[in-house]
Amino acid sequence: MPDNTKHDATLPIRVLIADDHQLLLDGIGSLLSSFPGVELVGQASDGHQVVEKFTALQPDITLMDLQMPGLSGIEAIAAIRATYPLARIIVLTTYKGDAQVLRAIAAGASGYMLKSSLRHELLTAIQNVHAGRRHFTPEVEAEMTRYASADVLSNRELEVLQLVAQGNSNRATGTLLSIKEETVKAHMSTILAKLGAKDRTHAVTIALRRGILDA
The missing domain is CATH 3.40.50.2300 (Response regulator)
Structure with a gap:
């Protein structure tokens, strides 16, 4: 070129x-x-x-x-x-x-x-x-x-958040990812902390706005 x-x-x-x-x-x-x-x-x-x-x-x-x-x-x-x-x-x-x-x-x-x-x-x-x-x-x-200093979500955390955004419960998300429900809850706690979100819905909203998840 x-x-x-x-x-x-x-x-x-x-x-x-x-x-x-x-x-x-x-x-x-x-x-x-x-x-x-x-x-x-x-x-x-x-x-x-x-x-x-x-x-x-x-x-x-x-x-x-x-x-x-x-x-x-x-x-x-x-x-x-x-x-x-x-x-x-x-x-x-x-x-x-x-x-x-x-x-x-x-x-x-x-x-x-x-x-x-x-x-x-x-x-x-x-x-x-x-x-x-x-x-x-x-x-x-x-x-x-x-967001220059914001923590980046891991691949597993992204998978969890994507399934939550699709309306899946913690139990359903765990089943789809072949992990325990308690593990999903732990991932969600980390996701909320990294995104500065109050709850699951707020986390999904932030992730969509920032382009972490596709609309």
């Missing part, structure tokens, strides 16, 4: 968009057309398609939705970066939860923006990431700072 750090300033920044909503694809495409020095080179509507389009088009910047059919945005980012480690990808999403952001960064994203901020922030984000810098919407940065 070309080294974007040596991009010819006389050439437009080539952008690929991935989102499963055609209206949003059209809206972002229209917005990009108003930006000087930016060129829309392709669109994709699912995770597999964006990986294929990236390979074919070799864009400078990819704008990636998180919630897509086929491969999720996180999976698509990881797949692209595994083959093209210099790929520069900006997540566009409605989710500002810190856990989602950290997963995106771990997968290889260089930026994370809320869709509500596109009109006044997208060009700056594209320019920053293209120049080798990271870009995060201020609300996202605030969320990350707020």
